[in-house]
Amino acid sequence: MDAYQLAKDKQVVIFELDDVIFPEKDYLLQVYYLFAQFIEYAEQKNAQTILEFMRVEYESNGTDHLFEKTATEFDLAETYQYNFDLLHQNARLPLKLLLFKNILEFMQELVIDRKKIYIVTAGNPEQQLNKIKQTEWNGLEKYLTVFFADELGQPKSEIFLNILSNNNLSSNEALVVGANKFDEEQSKLINLPYIVSLEIYR
Structure with a gap:
């Protein structure tokens, strides 16, 4: 048209x-990257593995219950939901959105x-x-x-x-x-x- x-x-x-x-995913995938990095620092769990899980889950099923699924998969405390949500609101992105x-x-x-x-x-x-x-x-x-x-x-x-x-x-x-x-x-x-x-x- x-x-x-x-x-x-x-x-x-x-x-x-x-x-x-x-693309909304350009924002969300950077948020997930930052969250995975934070978890690696806090819990000594591999950031790349966490990010890959989140990426596949997001691309397959969207954003619904993504934190809960990730927390279950990697045995994360529910308290990290706060950090996850906060990153969505104020993340400093590694790359600008185009x-x-x-x-x-x-x-x-x-x-x-x-x-x-x-x-x-x-x-x-x-x-x-x-x-x-x-x-x-x-x-x-x-x-x-x-x-x-x-x-x-x-x-x-x-x-x-x-x-x-x-x-x-x-x-x-x-x-x-x-x-x-x-x-x-x-x-x-x-x-x-x-x-x-x-x-x-x-």
């Missing part, structure tokens, strides 16, 4: 963060065309902010306005409406870029055009 053509008559483009602007190439090029074009760019992201606000701070934005950061849905306690559709209202726009003057059915449904609730991030190309 030609998002560039679709965005031509839009004034605002709204993005989610995870798996839209960058934007998907197609999204970087699309966002750069939006800036050139003087479109407003918003990020409306769900999930733990501290964690999402930590990701944003450690992303290589290539100068785009000064053009971004960010809303944390969980912090505001509002459904995304309501935040989308507020963005339209604050800019005196109708729904056909904005575009939502997402990666899942939830984002699509929230957009459709208020008749906002929606596109899947992976479909964007030049």
